[in-house]
Amino acid sequence: MVLHYPEVRYPNWELLCKAAQARGIRLTTWEPHRLQVHCTDGRVSGCYDGEPVRPEIILHRTVATFQGIVIPVLQLWASEGATVLNEPDAAYRSRDKLLTYLALHRARVPIVHTIAFVEPSEAAMRSLTDHRGAILKPAHGVRGEGIRTFRSTVELLATWADNPEQRTPVPFAREHYVAQPVVGGGGRDVRAFVVAGACVALMQRHAVAGEVRANLTLGATPTQLPIDHPAASTAVAALDACGLDYGGVDLIEDDDGTVRVLEVDAWAGFAGISAVTGEDVAGAILHLAMTRRGRGAAV
Ligand SMILES: Nc1ncnc2c1ncn2[C@@H]1O[C@H](COP(=O)(O)OP(=O)(O)O)[C@@H](O)[C@H]1O
Ligand SMILES: [Mg+2]
Structure with a gap:
């Protein structure tokens, strides 16, 4: 089902x-x-x-x-x-970027320096290195929506109050946000799809000119990456840290060449990465489902 x-x-x-x-x-x-x-x-x-x-x-x-x-x-x-497949609690936890980073940290998977908050403050932002700008993301954001970039954390703080939607409660709770340095100047990242402890598809995404977010829905150009690229093993470790059977992982390479995880998504779409890489991601997911339960059962 x-x-x-x-x-x-x-x-x-x-x-x-x-x-x-x-x-x-x-x-x-x-x-x-x-x-x-x-x-x-x-x-x-x-x-x-x-x-x-x-x-x-x-x-x-x-x-x-x-x-x-x-x-x-x-x-x-x-x-x-x-x-x-994909324990529901773990799937929902991975939708929250802060809870994802905490799980990754516990498993020693590299993450991007992050400050999480409901309201930002100068004191809280002080430690964020922002010489290439700062990025602000709603903790439950998807497909790049609601993300804003700033020249610095000073600008982030100065314009925070201009956006009343940042104070709008989602049911039962106000959304929290994560602020990060813009790694590598932005505009480029890696998307992996992991199934059953193996990276089955890997691609690089280049954002449109002037755009920091490299989401495909925002017009980024994808290219296949070899499956032995270092991002593949980081993505596998990230899925394991989040306790998920399959899902998408967004990664970014920092100036020192370390691959860091930006996001884990149990419900990531796989149509885009399947088209770019030619890999049968859907088949890998169904294969996992059937090996868990034995052939013949209706899914
Ligand atoms: N700290 C960062 N530095 C540089 N680029 C970033 C950073 N965080 C996000 N991005 C870019 O923005 C995109 C969307 O961010 P992400 O964390 O994946 O949120 P979403 O859930 O909206 O996809 C990423 O795929 C990446 O291209
Ligand atoms: Mg993403």
């Missing part, structure tokens, strides 16, 4: 379907908002459209806004023996 909305970033679903067809696997789509948890004294069940159910194998993507139901339901099904 794939818990997702097929029409959201559709090419990824298309690739999963193609890979499934090639392997004789039947994929079923369930939509996240149709899940429920039924709780009674005697029993707690995960339900779909009101029916108590328990799929055999579960992949999830495009579920980011359904955390309150998705995590308990998937954990419940896992406790009843279902195979859930």
Whole structure:
């Protein structure tokens, strides 16, 4: 079973379907908002459209806004023996850039110097080296959205109050932010896709002129990198540190040539990197699902 909305970033679903067809696997789509948890004294069940159910194998993507139901339901099904790729708590934690950096730090995976805060202050920013500028990112941002760059942390602090959306509470909590030095001047990074402890696809991305963010959705130009590039092993270590079975990793090389992790994403799209590298990322994910549970089960 794939818990997702097929029409959201559709090419990824298309690739999963193609890979499934090639392997004789039947994929079923369930939509996240149709899940429920039924709780009674005697029993707690995960339900779909009101029916108590328990799929055999579960992949999830495009579920980011359904955390309150998705995590308990998937954990419940896992406790009843279902195979859930990408433990849901770990997947949601990796959506938070600060929690990702903390997990990476614990595992000694290189990260970029980061100050995390709800409100920035001069005192807090003092230690950030900003001679090539500073970058500010919402902790839960995706695809480069909400990211701003500044000539210095002084400019970051001076313009902070001009953006009231930075104070808008997301449900239950105000968003926190991460500030970092702009590494290597920006405009270039590496994207890896890791499945089951192996880097299966690796590419470099060059941003459009004048742009720091090298996200493909912002027009960056990708080129394939050899799979033995040092970024591959860092990406594998990052996925392991975050406790994930598969996902995308954004990395950046600093001036000393050290590859550092910018982001880990359990729900990263793989259509772009599959097209650039020719690698069958969807097939690798399905292969992992089937080896976890044995062939023949419906995913
Ligand atoms: N500290 C940094 N130095 C240089 N470039 C950066 C830095 N942080 C992010 N970027 C650029 O911005 C892009 C988006 O940042 P990222 O942390 O991956 O957030 P998002 O979740 O929005 O993709 C990266 O892919 C990279 O090209
Ligand atoms: Mg990114």
